[in-house]
Ligand SMILES: C[S@@+](CC[C@H](N)C(=O)[O-])C[C@H]1O[C@@H](n2cnc3c(N)ncnc32)[C@H](O)[C@@H]1O
């Protein structure tokens with residue numbers, strides 16, 4: 001990540017994001033920076049990550065802050081040899097008790113992989129479940145079998161991670177409310193302490209975007225969101241951000257750091273970083289990232305420094321989406337009908353408001 005930037009370092013612990021840009025197949029809806037035909041680069045890429053992380057913490061971040069949260073996302077982190085990931089993780093000066101999450105695809109997960117991740121310090125597994133209904137998985141262009149999700153969660157429990165998250169997607173065209181209920185019920189049967197449920201989003205350039213017949217229906221998606229909130233809350237998972245529900249104490253600390261506008265360093269191609277109002281993003285392809293690290297050059301593609309007002313508004317936008325809401329003076333809540341409610345001296349989105357979070361956001365002041 002070598003580069004020269006004068007920044008004011010904050011006193012909140014630092015987060016680290018690590019991007020793994022490899023997948024077995026590309027899902028029809030996905031626009032993330034990931035490749036299915038470059039597995040030959042995996043070893044070199046993982047070594048570049050290790051070197052980049054080691055250099056960064058040795059040369060650049062000379063403050064007292066240790067790292068409190070790490071999130072390894074992708075792409076498919078469960079596709080790379082876990083010992084190579086562990087070697088990169090070892091270069092991070094993490095605090096005792098740091099939250100270290102790794103995204104895994106259900107098909108990749110077995111006891112050996114999980115035990116190696118646990119030995120590497122990983123504390124939390126986030127499983128890309130999306131749906132427990134084979135027909136819906138097929139519509140999404142996913143290839144795993146729901147039975148593998150059950151086996152994966154059993155293995156995660158056996159190995160003894162602190163926490164587990166299941167990622168779900170709702171709003172696939174023609175998915176019925178009953179099918180979504182089946183997914184929610186099957187997911188809850190596995191007693192996960194955290195669930196993320198994302199409305200299917202049409203991302204430009206994806207096969208999904210090219211086929212309007214497969215676009216989600218807004219009304220169905222809204223009904224599905226409300227069903228999710230009812231079912232998850234009844235199971236003891238409280239909503240704490242528009243798309244996230246958790247048992248108390250199982251909220252994802254890394255995401256809380258993002259939503260609190262705190263500082264994090266991103267490693268790997270296409271990873272984003274933020275330090276004290278300056279943010280930047282890395283070179284997009286694994287080849288260019290590997291080349292930059294081997295030359296000792298910057299891995300940064302571009303960046304920007306936010307002015308104080310933009311930063312303030314972005315902070316409010318992020319906070320609005322969480323159960324913290326925003327200070328009363330940031331919003332004319334009385335004019336927003338049932339979209340927000342007063343909680344102490346804050347305005348917090350109601351459930352209906354969570355469905356309209358973007359519309360409420362533009363009213364922030
Ligand atoms: C980028 S994936 C990485 C993890 C892993 N490869 C997987 O797919 O499970 C992280 C999560 O983003 C969500 N996601 C990705 N693209 C999405 C989209 N277009 N709409 C809604 N959710 C999406 C999925 O729930 C997925 O589990």
Ligand code: SF4
Nearest residue numbers: 023026027030074075
């Ligand atoms: S959704 Fe996950 S598995 Fe599918 S292409 Fe994107 S990163 Fe890969």
